[in-house]
Amino acid sequence: MVLHPVLGKLVSKRVVLASASPRRQEILTNVGLRFEVVPSWFKETLEKSYFAAPYEYAVETAKQKALEVANRMHVKHLRTPDVVIGADTIVSVDEQILEKPVDKQDAYRMLSRLNGKEHSVFTGVAIIHCSSKDNQLEMEVTDFYEETKVKFSDLSEDLLWEYIHSGEPMDKAGGYGIQALGGMLVEYVHGDFLNVMGFPLNHFCKKLAELYYPPSKHNVQHKKYDSIPSVDTFENLSDGESESSNFTEHKGASNSDSSGMCSSGSIYYSENSSSVRTGFMVPLENQNGVPESATKLPSKILELMDGFRASKALFVASKLKMFDHLKNKGPVKAVDIANEVGTSVCGTERLLDACAALGLLEKTPQGYSNTDSTNTYLTSDGEYSLHGYIIHSNDHLWPLFTYLESAVKEGSRQNHRAFGKKAEDLFKDYYHSQEVKQRFMAAMHSIAHLTARDVATAFDLSRFKSACDLGGCTGALAHELVQIYPNLKVTVFDLPEVIANTSYFQPPAQHTARVTFVSGDFFKDNLPEADLYILSRVLHDWSDEKIHVLLSKISAVCKPGCEILLAEMVLDDEKKRSTALLQSLNMLVQTEGKERSGSEYRALLQQHGFTNVKIRVTGNLLDVILCIKT
Ligand SMILES: Cc1cn([C@H]2C[C@H](O)[C@@H](COP(=O)(O)OP(=O)(O)OP(=O)(O)O)O2)c(=O)[nH]c1=O
Structure with missing residues (x-):
């Protein structure tokens, strides 16, 4: 090479x-x-x-x-x-x-x-x-x-x-x-x-x-670049600049091939080209121009060890709305952001530098600006804003995860330790204050919006006329469904405290007439009639016992031919998918539920007469399961 x-x-x-x-x-x-x-x-x-x-x-x-x-x-x-x-x-x-x-x-x-x-x-x-x-x-x-x-x-x-x-x-x-x-x-x-x-x-x-290396007069007749020239060719073609260039081919390194590349793909550079002639070993550089360590580092472990720092930097920048402050602006200096947000200049600069190094911001001598994906996902009004979920992660999940050790020892949720409250019903905890409720709804909305299209199109649902999204919260999935399926009407069924607060999350008119909201508790109240029942991120909140209660209620109202659609992070049978496994730990610290594998969901559903269970892995955060009442 x-x-x-x-x-x-x-x-x-x-x-x-x-x-x-x-x-x-x-x-x-x-x-x-x-x-x-x-x-x-x-x-x-x-x-x-x-x-x-x-x-x-x-x-x-x-x-x-x-x-x-x-x-x-x-x-x-x-x-x-x-x-x-x-x-x-x-x-x-x-x-x-x-x-x-x-x-x-x-x-x-x-x-x-x-x-x-x-x-x-x-x-x-x-x-x-x-x-x-x-x-x-x-x-x-x-x-x-x-x-x-x-x-x-x-x-x-x-x-x-x-x-x-x-x-x-x-x-x-x-x-x-x-x-x-x-x-x-x-x-x-x-x-x-x-x-x-x-x-x-x-x-x-x-x-x-x-x-x-434009061909010089003397070689132009016999040299045509129909392939990459060999090293000799480059020497012939040297325009003198390469002498002063800090690029050199490293001939002395034992772990380089003739390309001068090390096994990790970096190129050898030397400050001083004479060092190459003496066979001096120059340090490898990684993509950021940082010399690579002589010791083989366990980079994956180091990344995990520090992972919480990166998460917290993202959470704090989001909480302080720094990405919102940077939206639609040219580069902004740290001091100006600090003044606007009301934070210290030195702390703000460190946080912004960390965000830039993590790829969340662009940094130039003129200041910091958002990247495109920061505008889309991290600003509070971005097209697929995850702001709600990030704030929920900071304010709710972070305290719970500090008690992961107790959760593992005891095998149960840790809300009482994290928030000083006796564990009650899961959703009563969320809805005890207006602020916590809205934060939770915004979090659920952001994930539902991000996953809605993939969930809605994982299977062809055009044969259904009516669907009921149990625990459908703000209706993000319902709105996507009615956009894709022109003959479908969707009822969003959720607790009264949720239904009373959905107006903020509604999209501008268009297909909204085919989405209706009905309040009730799916464990206690009658369920609306529908051809298709949807449970998105619902079953993972509950124990098998509670799931049996819910599925038997659905089964009782389902006519033969009715179907259930589940959207969950499905664990692979070999349990190798870390996102789903970490989500299961997330369930451990705060709920009585867990993430389950396809065969576990299949077994639960079959006990209530739901068969022909099909599972689609979407590549998004939620996978989809469809089954029919026979
Ligand atoms: C056919 C084929 C395409 N591709 C990818 C290469 C390109 O990323 C993509 C074609 O889309 P492009 O519009 O060329 O590129 P992009 O949208 O990914 O990125 P950008 O516009 O910002 O430059 O398809 C594969 O990865 N494998 C394949 O086998």
């Missing part, structure tokens, strides 16, 4: 990857490139019919993504990058361009078109070199594309749907990911595999070689 003389040219530059794609980040990180990630806001809506060939569309979109980021960074953050890289991957079949599916049906349409056939994957890439003269942004654009041919085997409908329900297709062009489960659909690949994953690394390096 001889890539780094090329990548070495980028070492001293501020490189920005204008892409949110985790695959592109991984591909470039793996070869030791250091870069910032600033996802582009450019909407991928160019009129496809204007382009004579599919790859032209991908190249133009890649260019627009990169230009948008270069301009934004220059104008908004007064922080002109040196190089901005943009990319766009599309799938092309029968002259049609396929991008990312918008929903499961769309993924199905795409995968059906690819089924049994060969198609092309094109990635367009734009490399923009930026400079600022008199505060004017100057840019030089280089672009190219790469094509890879991929053939799918003949796939059955069941297999396609199973793949779609895995959740993998949704953020990928053509609705599949060749690097993961989607690899099983593929018969052959002709061309660059990484190009299919979203970034044609080989062509990118060739392009950099062309840019940074």
Whole structure:
């Protein structure tokens, strides 16, 4: 491998990857490139019919993504990058361009078109070199594309749907990911595999070689860059700059291959190039430019050991509404945020620095600003705000978790220790004060909103006319259901204290007429009639005994053919899914319930006449179980 003389040219530059794609980040990180990630806001809506060939569309979109980021960074953050890289991957079949599916049906349409056939994957890439003269942004654009041919085997409908329900297709062009489960659909690949994953690394390096080592007159006749030049070639092509560059190939290191890369993928750099000639071992650097320790560190353990600090930093920044203060503003200095929030400057600066290092904020010499995902998830009015759940975690779950040790010893909930109250009914604890109740409802709403689409589409529910969401709280899932299924009416059934407080959470009109709220206690009161009963994050709150009471009530009102839909974090039988297992500990400290496996839910349901139990893992926080009363 001889890539780094090329990548070495980028070492001293501020490189920005204008892409949110985790695959592109991984591909470039793996070869030791250091870069910032600033996802582009450019909407991928160019009129496809204007382009004579599919790859032209991908190249133009890649260019627009990169230009948008270069301009934004220059104008908004007064922080002109040196190089901005943009990319766009599309799938092309029968002259049609396929991008990312918008929903499961769309993924199905795409995968059906690819089924049994060969198609092309094109990635367009734009490399923009930026400079600022008199505060004017100057840019030089280089672009190219790469094509890879991929053939799918003949796939059955069941297999396609199973793949779609895995959740993998949704953020990928053509609705599949060749690097993961989607690899099983593929018969052959002709061309660059990484190009299919979203970034044609080989062509990118060739392009950099062309840019940074333009062929000199004496070799231009016999040297054409149809492949990555060998090391010798680079020496021949040296433009003198590499002498002064701090990039050097490290020949003396025993654990490096000829690429000069260490096993963890970092590139060797030296402050002083003469050190390489004497075989001096220079420290490896990680992506942040920090030398790597000589001792092999148990990074996973260290991360867990400190995990609570990171959580608490997030909680406190949320509680102090720092992300709200930064929303829709340019960079803000720590002192200004401290003044606005009423906190100390030194404490605020440390907290903001920690948040920036954790990737929650962007930091520039001009100050701090929110990242896009912070605007979406962490501000209190973000599209998928988790603010409610974070505050609930800070104020309610954090104190409970300090008694995890007692909970493990005693095998029971710890509300009495954490809050000095005798354990009563779970929800009486939440609803004893208006403040706690609203906080809890906001928490449940944020998770329900984030998971609603995946829960609602895990199975086709279009045959149902009426559904009753038992414990449906603010109605977030109900509203999603009526949007997706035009013939469905949903009754949200919850305690009177909850129903009285739902108005704040209602979306603007539209489909709201098909959602009604009814108050009652599902353990005591009559249940509304429905074809489909929904229990989302309900059963995990309760012991098996209480679940039997509830399921027998539902079974009694269910006519044959009625169905139950459960949304829960389903434990895998091997108990390896840490999110679900930690959620089960969360249940231990505060409820009589627990998370259960698919077979446990199946057994509970079957005892009440519910059969044909189907389970879908959604890839979101909640999985979905559907069964029918026979
Ligand atoms: C075909 C295929 C695509 N993909 C991915 C690569 C891209 O991330 C994605 C195509 O969408 P893009 O719009 O190219 O990229 P993106 O939305 O992920 O990120 P951004 O627009 O911010 O740059 O599909 C795979 O991961 N595996 C595959 O096999």
